[in-house]
Amino acid sequence: MIPRYTRPEMASIWEPQTRFKIWFEIEAHAADALAELGTIPKQAAKTVWEKAKNATFDVARIDEIERETKHDVIAFLTHLAEIVGPDARFVHQGMTSSDVLDTCLNVQLTRAADLLLADLDKVLAALKKRAFEHKMTPTIGRSHGIHAEPVTFGLKLAYAYAEFSRAKERLIAARKEVATCAISGAVGTFAQIDPRVEAHVAKAMGLVPEPISTQVIPRDRHAMYFSTLGVIASSVERLAVEIRHMQRTEVLEAEEFFSEGQKGSSAMPHKRNPVLSENLTGLSRMVRAYVTPALENVVLWHERDISHSSAERMMAPDATVTLDFALVRLAGLIDKLLVYPANMQKNLDRLGGLVHSQRVLLALTQKGASREDAYKLVQRNAMPVWRGEGDFLQLLKKDAEVKKHLSDAEIEEQFDLGYHLKHVDTIFKRVFGES
Numbered sequence: 001m002i003p004r005y006t007r008p009e010m011a012s013i014w015e016p017q018t019r020f021k022i023w024f025e026i027e028a029h030a031a032d033a034l035a036e037l038g039t040i041p042k043q044a045a046k047t048v049w050e051k052a053k054n055a056t057f058d059v060a061r062i063d064e065i066e067r068e069t070k071h072d073v074i075a076f077l078t079h080l081a082e083i084v085g086p087d088a089r090f091v092h093q094g095m096t097s098s099d100v101l102d103t104c105l106n107v108q109l110t111r112a113a114d115l116l117l118a119d120l121d122k123v124l125a126a127l128k129k130r131a132f133e134h135k136m137t138p139t140i141g142r143s144h145g146i147h148a149e150p151v152t153f154g155l156k157l158a159y160a161y162a163e164f165s166r167a168k169e170r171l172i173a174a175r176k177e178v179a180t181c182a183i184s185g186a187v188g189t190f191a192q193i194d195p196r197v198e199a200h201v202a203k204a205m206g207l208v209p210e211p212i213s214t215q216v217i218p219r220d221r222h223a224m225y226f227s228t229l230g231v232i233a234s235s236v237e238r239l240a241v242e243i244r245h246m247q248r249t250e251v252l253e254a255e256e257f258f259s260e261g262q263k264g265s266s267a268m269p270h271k272r273n274p275v276l277s278e279n280l281t282g283l284s285r286m287v288r289a290y291v292t293p294a295l296e297n298v299v300l301w302h303e304r305d306i307s308h309s310s311a312e313r314m315m316a317p318d319a320t321v322t323l324d325f326a327l328v329r330l331a332g333l334i335d336k337l338l339v340y341p342a343n344m345q346k347n348l349d350r351l352g353g354l355v356h357s358q359r360v361l362l363a364l365t366q367k368g369a370s371r372e373d374a375y376k377l378v379q380r381n382a383m384p385v386w387r388g389e390g391d392f393l394q395l396l397k398k399d400a401e402v403k404k405h406l407s408d409a410e411i412e413e414q415f416d417l418g419y420h421l422k423h424v425d426t427i428f429k430r431v432f433g434e435s
Contacts, residue, residue, distance in 0.1 A: 005283060010324040013111050014317035020057040022104045023076055026201055027091050028052070030183055033200035034193075040090040047087040055083050073097040094193030098304060099183045102217040105316065106178050107205055109225060112320035113175035119327035120168045120232075124161060126334040128432065131157035135424060138417060139253060139344035140355065145245075149355050150348060150420040153254075153339060158431045160239050165431075167232045174228040178221045181207035187303040188213040215304035219297045222312070226294035229319050233287035236326050240280035243333070247274040253344045257336035276333050283326040290315040348417075352385045353392035359414040360396060360406075367405035377402050 012018055028048050035045035058079060066075035074097075081088035092100075135154035140147050181202035185192045195209075202209045210217050246254040256276050258264075264271030293315055297308035348355065357378050364374035381395040381402070396402050396411050 005325045006321050007324055007328065010112060010115050010321050011317075013108050013115075014321070016059045016062075017057060019104060019108070020059070020062065020076060022107050022205075023073075023100050024052055024055075024057070024080065026100050026103050026183075026205065027077075027080070027095075029201045029204040030093075030095060030193075030197050031091055033197040034090070034093055036200075037194055037196065039194070040093060041087075044087040044090040048084055048091060051084045051087075052080060057083075071097070073100055094185050094197075095183060096186045096215060098216045099185065101309075102213075103181045103183065103201065103205065103207065105222075105312065106180055106207060106217065109222075109316065109320070110175055110179045110206065112316075112324075113171055113178075113225075115324055116229075116232075116320065116327065117168060117171055117175070119324055119331070120164055120171065122331035123164050123327055123334070124168070126331045127157050127161040127164065130154075130334055130337065130339075131161055131428075131432075134339060134341075135428060136421060137339070137341050137344065138348060138421065139341075140348045140350075147347075147351050147355060149358065150417055152421060152424055153341075153344065155424060155427060156242065157334075158428060160235075160242075162431050163235050163238070164232075167228075167235055170228045170231065174225045178225045179207050180210040180217055180221065181205060182210040182213040182217045184210070184213050187215050214300075214302070216300065216308075219294075219300065219308055223294045223298050226315065226319060227291050229323050230288040230291035233284040233323060233326065236323075236330055237281050237284035239330065239334075240277040240284070243337070244274045244277045244281075247277070251343075251347065253340055253347060255338040255340070256333060257338055276329060280326055280330060280333075283322050283329075287319050287323050287326070290319040351392075352390075353415055354382050354385055356392070356415045357382055359419065360402075360411070363410065363414050364402070364405050367410075369405055 028045070031040060031045040031048050034040045035042040057076075061082075062072075062075045062079045065078050066072050069075050069078070077088070077092055080091065084091070131154045133154070134157065135152060137153040138150050139153045139156070141149050141151035181198060182188070183193060183198035183201050184190050184195070190198075198209050201207075243254060243256070245251060247256060255272065256274050258272045263269075264273045264275075293311040297311055300308060361371075361374050361378045364377060365371050369377070377399065378396075381399055382392060384390050384395065385392045393411065393415055396406075397408050402411070
């Protein structure tokens with residue numbers, strides 16, 4: 001985790017003290033279940049809670065023990081015994097390390113997902129607000145980066161809103177998929193521990209029992225989780241790249257907010273750069289970078305190996321922390337985005353009416369021209385305008401073959417900007433409902 005791109009609430013999920021607290025809760029809840037089943041004394045389970053519930057675990061001490069044992073869970077249990085005393089011998093009865101590690105990881109991932117879902121709500125709120133603000137602000141739509149036909153800036157934001165709505169649905173599903181608990185012992189057979197212990201721990205930790213585990217919770221669940229984060233990151237970057245394009249000097253249809261005292265360049269005082277959008281592109285690349293190891297972690301040997309472990313120790317905190325930061329940054333960027341409708345109109349008019357070429361094409365076909373002939377007539381008048389040699393409307397009016405099919409008034413009718421925006425309300429209702 002890089003402090004520059006880390007928000008405290010998400011970071012706290014991955015701190016050692018939080019991890020050891022979750023480990024303790026898993027062990028203590030398991031002890032409660034074991035006590036109810038008569039496997040261990042009820043007083044022992046009670047003592048575990050009394051002695052360690054409010055304890056601050058000594059991370060340095062655990063690290064010291066691990067340097068000798070070369071085993072993190074054993075190091076923790078040894079330190080826990082130092083706190084609890086003799087009754088600690090009843091802790092971890094019939095359990096294996098993965099029961100603690102995997103259940104803890106899934107608790108952390110669900111908590112992280114909850115924060116990310118809240119972040120997505122912030123992004124959605126900002127997009128909805130600005131979309132309605134610019135619902136009918138005309139701008140040029142581009143395909144291949146080239147002027148195509150008119151859209152509105154509100155439609156661009158509505159598209160992003162729909163995309164992040166899907167992201168939210170996917171993350172809800174990914175959270176549910178990863179919210180499982182395994183307390184099934186070595187190789188997952190429950191030979192040394194009753195399945196009722198797992199059910200008790202799962203309920204206490206806000207999870208559900210894993211239907212069948214080996215010695216680890218199946219990693220296809222985690223692969224789906226991190227893949228979902230990767231898709232969300234791609235949506236972040238798609239919107240960031242759109243903003244970067246719009247802020248180009250030659251375009252300047254929208255621009256990141258530039259605060260008082262902000263500097264764009266150490267060398268050129270005039271610069272106002274899209275630094276937030278560029279930052280989001282970089283952060284999105286890092287989140288996506290963890291998708292491949294998550295997919296590869298699915299492939300473990302037999303009932304268990306630890307080839308996934310080292311990767312997860314890095315990817316789980318880094319991917320969630322990075323995406324958390326990126327989503328909050330994106331929400332702020334959209335909320336404060338500077339929008340320039342006059343420049344949008346200027347760019348819309350830049351090609352001298354060529355954006356209406358399809359309407360003229362269709363009008364000609366409706367008046368009897370074949371599609372092939374209509375296309376040739378429109379294109380031969382469009383190409384001079386493309387080169388800066390005339391006005392499209394005037395050239396069409398002077399074309400005798402065009403005039404065989406369309407009067408001046410009928411030609412002019414095809415240049416109505418409002419025609420392109422007549423279904424904006426319909427699209428908004430599809431995206432936002434009747435609000």
